[in-house]
Structures are given as C-alpha cells and as structure tokens.
Amino acid sequence: MTASLTPPEHEHNALVEQAAQWLADQANPPRPIIPALRQRFNLSALEATEAAAMSDRFRICRKAFG
Incomplete structure (x- = not known):
C-alpha cells in the first residue's frame, strides 16, 4: 500500500x-x-464550513476564468 502525499488538512472528500x-x-x-449544507449533504459542521469556503473559491475562479 502506498502512503498519501497529501496532508490530511488538504484532503477534501467528494461530498464536501x-x-x-x-x-x-x-x-x-x-x-x-452551514445548517443548510449540513442538512442537505449530511456534513459535519467542519465539512460544511469547508464546503462554504470552497464554494467562494469556485465562484471567484468562475468569474476570473469563465
């Protein structure tokens, strides 16, 4: 088995x-x-927070790169 080179704090699960x-x-x-994401996707509070932050980055990239 090979070890992952990505530190755990940088891994995102598919649901997030x-x-x-x-x-x-x-x-x-x-x-x-956060409560809406937790309910809709069955996420923990931390996962929902990560998803919210990631969605902001997605929006920024979409505006910048189309």
Whole structure:
C-alpha cells in the first residue's frame, strides 16, 4: 500500500466538493448556509464550513476564468 502525499488538512472528500459545487451554483444561496449544507449533504459542521469556503473559491475562479 502506498502512503498519501497529501496532508490530511488538504484532503477534501467528494461530498464536501459536491456541496461546494452545489452552493456555488445557487443564485440565491440558502441562509444560514452551514445548517443548510449540513442538512442537505449530511456534513459535519467542519465539512460544511469547508464546503462554504470552497464554494467562494469556485465562484471567484468562475468569474476570473469563465
């Protein structure tokens, strides 16, 4: 078995990324965001926070690069 070269703090599970993509696609994001992500995607509070931050980066990249 090979060891992962990515430190755990930089790994994102697929569900967090899916939640981030979903949130980035919302014209009117749900408020409050964290409870909505937790309920919709069954995420922990930390995972929902990571997804919210990631969705902001997705939006910025979409604006910058189309």
